[in-house]
Amino acid sequence: MAKFLTATKEDIQNLVSFREGEIKLGEKVQTTGAGGSLKDHSAKFVIIGIPEDIGVRANGGVGGAHTIWPLALKALLNVQDTNMLQGEEILVLGAFDFTEEMNASETLEAIELRNMVSIIDDAVFPIIKEIVEAGKVPIVIGGGHNNAYPILKGASLAINKPLNCINLDAHSDYRRMEGRHSGNGFRYAHREGYLGKYEVVGLHENYNAQDILDELKDDPDLHFSFYEDIFIREKLSYYEAVRNAIDRAYGKPTGIEIDVDCVENVLSSAITPCGISTVHARQYISWCARSLHPSYLHIAEGAATLRDGRTSATNAKLIAYLITDFIKAHQNRDRHK
Numbered sequence: 001m002a003k004f005l006t007a008t009k010e011d012i013q014n015l016v017s018f019r020e021g022e023i024k025l026g027e028k029v030q031t032t033g034a035g036g037s038l039k040d041h042s043a044k045f046v047i048i049g050i051p052e053d054i055g056v057r058a059n060g061g062v063g064g065a066h067t068i069w070p071l072a073l074k075a076l077l078n079v080q081d082t083n084m085l086q087g088e089e090i091l092v093l094g095a096f097d098f099t100e101e102m103n104a105s106e107t108l109e110a111i112e113l114r115n116m117v118s119i120i121d122d123a124v125f126p127i128i129k130e131i132v133e134a135g136k137v138p139i140v141i142g143g144g145h146n147n148a149y150p151i152l153k154g155a156s157l158a159i160n161k162p163l164n165c166i167n168l169d170a171h172s173d174y175r176r177m178e179g180r181h182s183g184n185g186f187r188y189a190h191r192e193g194y195l196g197k198y199e200v201v202g203l204h205e206n207y208n209a210q211d212i213l214d215e216l217k218d219d220p221d222l223h224f225s226f227y228e229d230i231f232i233r234e235k236l237s238y239y240e241a242v243r244n245a246i247d248r249a250y251g252k253p254t255g256i257e258i259d260v261d262c263v264e265n266v267l268s269s270a271i272t273p274c275g276i277s278t279v280h281a282r283q284y285i286s287w288c289a290r291s292l293h294p295s296y297l298h299i300a301e302g303a304a305t306l307r308d309g310r311t312s313a314t315n316a317k318l319i320a321y322l323i324t325d326f327i328k329a330h331q332n333r334d335r336h337k
Contacts, residue, residue, distance in 0.1 A: 002096060002097070002098055002100070002101060002119060002120065002122075002123040003096070003097050003123075004094060004095070004096055004097070004123070004127055005094050005095055005096070005097050006031075006032060006033070006036075006093065006094040007031050007092045007093060007094040007095075008031060008033060009031055009033070011031075012026050012029060012031060012077060012092055013026070015070075015073060015074045015077050015078075016077050016078060017078050022080060023080070023081040023087075024077060024078050024079065024080065024081060024087075025076065025077055025078070025079045025080070025081050025085070025086075025087040025090060026076075026077030026078060026087065027081065027087065028081050028086065028087025028088050028090075029043075029077065029087045029088075029090045029091065029092050030042075030043045030087075030088065030090065030091040030092070031091065031092055031093075032091065032093065037134075038091070038093075038130065038131060038134035038136055039134045039135075041091050042088065043088065043089055043090055043091035043136070044089055044136060044137055044330075044331075045089055045090050045091065045136065045137050045139055045327055045330075046090075046091045046092075046093050046131045046136045046137065046138050046139065047073070047076070047090060047091070047092045047093060047139050047141065047323075048093050048094065048095060048096075048127065048131075048138060048139070048140055048141070049069035049070075049072075049073065049094070049095030049096065049140075049141050049142045049143075050069070050095070050096050050120075050124060050140060050141070050142050050143035050147050051065075051066040051067070051068075051069040051070075051095060051096065051098065051142050051143065052065065052066050052096070052098045052101070052102060052120060052142075052143045052144065053065040053066045053102075053143070053144060053269070053303075053307075054098070054101060054102065054105050054113055054116050054117055054120065054144070054146075055113075055117045055120065055143065055144030055145070055146025055147065055180070055181050055182040055185075056144035056145075056146075056181075056182045056269045056301065057105070057110075057113055058110055058113035058114045058116070058117055058146070058179070058180070058181035058182065059110075059144070059146075059175075059181035059182040059183040059184075060110065061144070061182060061269035061270055062269045062270075062306050062307060062308055063269070063306065063307040064267075064269065064303035064304075064305055064306035064307050064310075065142060065143050065144050065268075065269060065300075065301055065302065065303050066098075066102065066142065066143065067303050067304040067305045068141065068142050068302045068303055068304050068315055068316060068319065069095055069141055069142035071304050071315075071316035072141050072142065072299075072302070072315075072316045072319040072320060073092070073141070074316065075316040075317045075319065075320035076319075076320040076323055076324070077092075079320055079324055084328060085324055085327060085328055089327065089331070090327070091136070093127075093131070095142075096120075096123060096124065096127075098120065098123075101116055101119060101120070104116070110181075111179060113181070114178070114179030114180050114181050115179065117146050117179075117180035117181055118180050120143075120146070120147070120150070121146075121149060121150040121153070121180060122150075123150075124147060124150035124151065124154065125150035125151070125153040125154035125157070126154065127154065128140075128150065128151050128153075128154025128155055128158070128296070129153075129154035129155070129157050129158045130154075130158075131154075131158075132154065132155045132158035132159065132295065132296070133158045137294060137295065137296060137297070137330065138151070138155070138296040138297075139296070139297045139299075139323055139326065139327075140296065140297065140298045140299065141299055141302075141319060141323075142299075142300075142302070143300065144181075144182035144269070144300060144301060145169075145173050145182045145183075145185055145257075145259050145300040145301055146180060146181055146182040146184075146185050147185070147298065147300065148165075148167075148173065148185035148186055148189065148255075148257055148298060148300065149180070149185035149186070149188045149189045149194075151255065151296060151298055152165065152185075152186075152189040152194045152195050152255055153189065153192070153194045155194075155253070155255065155295045155296055156189075156193075156194035156195075157194075159253060159295075161252075161253075162193055162194055162195055162196035162252075163194065163195060163196060163252070163253050163254060163255050163295055164195075164196045164197040164198075164199070164248075164249040164252045164253070164254040164255070165186070165189075165195055165196075165197070165198050165199065165249070165254060165255040165256075165257060166199040166200075166201070166245050166246065166249050166254060166255070166256055166257065166288055166292070167186070167198070167199065167200045167201070167257035167258070167259070168200075168201045168202055168242075168257070168258045168259070168262055168276070168281065168284045169200055169201075169202065169203070169257070169258070169259040169261070169262050170202065170203065170204040170207060170227065170259070170261055170262040170270070170272060170275065171183065171203070171204070171207055171208060171259070171261070171270070172186070172200055172203060172208055172212055172213075172216060172224065173185055173186050173187075173259070174186050174187045174190075174198075174212055174215070174216065174222075175187065175212065177191065182269070182300075182301070186198055190221070190222075196221060196252060197221050197222075197223070197248055197249055197252075198221060198222050198223070199223050199224070199245035199246075199248055199249050200216075200222075200223070200224040200225070200245075201224075201225055201241050201242055201245050201284070202225060202226070202227045202230065202241065202262055202276060203224050203225065203226050203227060204226075204227050204228075204262075204272070204275075205226055205227070205228050207270075223244075223245065223248055225241040225244070225245070227262075227275070227276075229241075231276075238276075238280060238283075239283075239287075242283075242284055242287055242288070243287070246287065246288060246291045246292060249292060250291070250292060251293075252293065253293050253294075253295040254288075254292045254293055254294060254295060255294075255295050255296050255298065256285065256288045256289065256292070256294050256296065256297045256298070256326070257298045257300065258281060258284065258285065258297075258298070258299055258300070258322065259300045259301045260281070260299065260300070260301050260302040260315070260318070260319075261275075261301050262275050262276055262281075263275050263276055263277070263278060263280075263281050263318075264276065264277060266278070266302070266312070266315060266318065267302070267303045267304070267306060267310060267311070267312035267315050268301040268302055268303055269301050269303070269306070270301070271310075278318055278321075281318070281322060282321055282322060282325050285297070285322050285325045285326050285329070286325045286326075286328070286329040287329075288329075289325070289326045289327075289329035289330045289333065290329040290330070290332055290333045291333070294326070294330055297322075297323070297326045299319055299322055299323070302315050302318075302319055303315065304316060
């Protein structure tokens with residue numbers, strides 16, 4: 001049965017590499033402890049993990065998205081605590097335990113996996129709702145992009161209105177409603193009224209079906225730019241593509257999404273040999289967090305180990321960079337209101 005495991009101070013301390021003369025974020029981050037209330041803590045940013053790959057496999061992808069959470073958390077906790085980024089601003093809430101569901105999913109076909117994704121949805125959205133209602137900003141690590149739906153649902157229910165969303169992704173994740181999976185979270189959220197405007201930056205022409213592109217073009221709430229128009233044909237700059245999306249989402253609470261399968265050679269369920277750079281990914285996060293009213297950050301699809309045996313020693317550190325860029329830019333935005 002799905003449950004949420006709340007992080008303790010001891011859990012955090014076990015992940016910190018202590019060094020004389022240095023202070024790591026993990027030495028300063030907050031936790032709620034068993035039965036604690038988010039409202040009792042000053043930290044603005046709440047870290048949670050969703051270690052599952054059921055949604056990815058339900059969409060025909062390579063599993064492994066469940067492996068990044070503990071390593072990404074460890075990488076984050078061992079970032080230096082400085083005047084530019086202080087651990088007191090961060091609360092590590094914990095992670096979902098989908099062990100039972102993951103074990104049960106091993107022998108299931110796609111249609112059965114899609115039914116199981118709904119169990120994940122029902123577990124995730126109440127936690128997101130609780131975080132947003134407490135006036136905090138969720139930062140969500142791990143799992144498939146199916147989790148965009150319950151994150152949008154929880155945040156939308158907390159503020160009682162739809163969120164706008166900006167997504168840096170090689171794929172629209174706007175496939176038909178054929179049962180829940182990692183490829184249709186945004187369609188479900190839009191159809192059910194949790195998602196307002198949806199802005200996708202950097203779609204790859206080779207991996208998005210024409211009927212979906214036509215639908216994105218026909219709906220005034222949906223907009224996208226192509227990777228090829230930015231980097232191959234150079235019809236617009238990368239900054240212009242992101243800026244255009246920001247301008248359309250501007251003025252309402254907005255979710256910031258990134259699927260790391262758009263970053264070149266970064267291990268994910270759909271790893272690409274031709275994508276944006278890690279610097280581009282960091283710039284996107286920073287530009288969006290500073291310019292918009294970010295309701296959450298969701299880093300999806302990253303893996304430390306895929307089910308086909310491929311591994312990455314750097315994904316966790318990249319995710320730590322993205323999180324710290326988001327927090328720094330968000331705080332800079334707050335200081336310059």
